Amino acid sequence: MTDPTRPAAGLPPLTVRYFAGARAAAGRTEETVPAGGTLDDLVTELTGRHGDRLAAVLRVASFLVDGVTCHDRQAPLPAGTTIDVLPPFAGG
Template structure:
């Protein structure tokens, strides 16, 4: 599974995109747990930690909004992390 980070999530993760190899039947929640298990440098000053950002973010699964974190993922799925955006 691939994860793409946008805006503050990208800053907190320290990368634009990551790949995770999880067992069949893994859920969005399991993927997010794997994301948080990665050891990362401190985010830039003023950027919340990744755990805080993920708690407030929206997610797209293969470009479709997903709110249920128990959704099962398939090999090759793309999950986008969209933190709250300010502005208009």
């Protein structure tokens, strides 16, 4: 991931949307992060921003990248994409 104090020049940021327990752990529904990394990089950055409570959720969460399930956590995340963080849901 790029250094959050130095946004990637000219690249639109990533939008991260949190659902259910991820929303509670992050303390927000949505945020932006600089583009320029992989899903693993994003998880590291979000853990640094929000701490152990969110880290625990991220370990078991599923991720959608522009609505498509992401299985390759090392694939580059295109600038301007939306990443949905979906913790396991009970019931249903």
